[in-house]
Amino acid sequence: MSSTVQDESSNPRERLIQARRALVRGSIGGAALREFADFGYENAKVNDIAKRAGVSLAAFYAAFPSKWEVFRALHSEMLDALLREVGERVIAAHDAFDRLRFGLEGYLRFHIQHPDFLRVQLRERVPWGTTDELRTPEQTRAWETGLVMLTAAFRQAMDDGLLVEDDAELCARTATAMGQVRLAVWISNHMRESADAVADSANRQIVRTFARPERVIELLVRLDR
Secondary structure (H helix, E strand, O other): OOOOOHHHHHHHHHHHHHHHHHHHHHHHHHHHHHHHHHHHHOOHHHHHHHHHHOOOHHHHHHHHHHHHHHHHHHHHHHHHHHHHHHHHHHOOOOHHHHHHHHHHHHHHHHHHHHHHHHHHHHHHOOOOOOOOOOHHHHHHHHHHHHHHHHHHHOOOOHHHHOOOOOOOHHHHHHHHHHHHHHHHHHHHOOOOOOHHHHHHHHHHHHHHHHHOOOHHHHHHOOOOO
């Protein structure tokens, strides 16, 4: 066998084919996201997604075997991006309180910056305080990863004497549910409030809910810096 077999990745024609496939997948993904946001997973139709994307049904099925697969692919991409954003913010924090506030801010800001993805989550009627009704394994993995990160931040802030001593995981679940309510209200109010305003209000609510009484003013002042 010849040792000069050309690597497909170095073949201009193959690169063009791969680029076209990626473009089609991206168009279908964007169209599917809007379709799921407008109608929910159950009511979304493959034919309508293909029309939104400007591709044929054959092109859709060449890119994704089913509606379920594009739904999973969207969640894999978006939730990986969410975890990266939150993780980067948490890594940049200087102490437990900053890890807590930056993590929550990242979570809220990401959804505000991706309102169609947020609408998909809200249409799912997912109780974000548990994994019981999550539809995809990607959702479950991201939720569990986020819960571990948030629980660790609550535990450290409690150990540092900033928050009232309590079950750290329960507090993390409660904070997640509070965030869901705040995002749902943001959508119902026609997305008028800025991401800065939503994040600030959410962090102030976290302080008022979980901080030790003698640390409330101190932590609220930190939010103004």
